[in-house]
Amino acid sequence: MDTSFLSATILLILITDPLGNIPLFISALKQVKPERRRRVVFRECFIAFSVLLTFMFFGKGFLEVMHLTDESLRVAGGVILFLIALKMIFPGEGGHGGNQLSGEPFIVPIAVPLIAGPSAMATVLLMSTREPERILEWVGALTLTMLVTLLVFLFSGRLQKLLGEQAITALERLMGLVLTAISIEMLLGGVAAYIKKLA
Template sequence: MEYGFWGALTLMVLMADPLGNIPIALACLKNVPNERKNIVLARECAIAMVMLLLAMFFGRGVLEAIGLSDAALSIGGSVIVMLIAIRMVFPQAEGVFGEIPGGEPYIVPLAVPAIAGPSTLATIMMLAASGPERMWEWAAIVAITCVVSFFVLASAEWMQRRLGEKVTLAIERLTGLILAMMATQMFLSGLESYISRFMPAAG
């Protein structure tokens, strides 16, 4: 499956799920002084961006070194995305990514796995594999995704007050439904790619 810029950006933002990460951000930052909250968020988003860029540039080589195909990446990524989508549609008490430790977050859980989690890492590696000549385009998408995540999470308290807990939860569940459909498409694309490898031999 070939993605255009806007389609890939939409997919990455959905994978990062900034709205779904609002409860995580609120829990992680509740003991952080107000004047440091945006600094901490900016740091975590920058770390997530570095992780995603490393996966984009070097993830392909790692996959080839361990013998994984593009089809395996697409199908494996779809499974991860589907699991995330299920947890978003049917939320649990500990949240999408499990229990969140208290105190000021550092790398875990905001940068990893909330923003640069298995789903976003698998997605950017899949995009890089599908269009190696478009690396700068994918890098721009990574940067925009992290910037969007920063602004959404920085306004988490304001959004929760304005929208209310029920509306925030409804948005998260709707995002989960969209992710489930995208995961299905990723699985079908990976399956098609895998089956096509045997078609010439069958013919």
């Protein structure tokens, strides 16, 4: 699957799913004073960006140490994305609102795993190892994704009031549908590459 800068950005936005995460994000910030919320949003987005950037730059070395192939990572990435997509389309009971926090959230659950979850880590790892010569494009796509996430979280209260719970749920399921197709494409690409390698 050829990945352009635009498709990489869209893929990362779909995986981080800022719109779908609005209810959990608002719930996580309930105990935070209104005047501190903006600072918390900036801090958590920066931490998530740093985590994903680390995976992007040191992913190849990690794969070599663990003796993992590109094909296995593509298949694993496809499976993870498929499971994430299924949860987006068929959310379980209490999926978003289950975590009630006391005090100010730090790293968990907003930065990790809400933004920089396993699927996002696997995706940036896959992007950087498949085409390391395009690393600046992938950094740009990740930066743009973080800016979108930052803006959505900064205006999460207004967006929730403007769109309503039903519209946000519908958007999340639509994103899940697109992500399902992407995950299947990634999975098939990994299997095809492995079969070609054996032949």
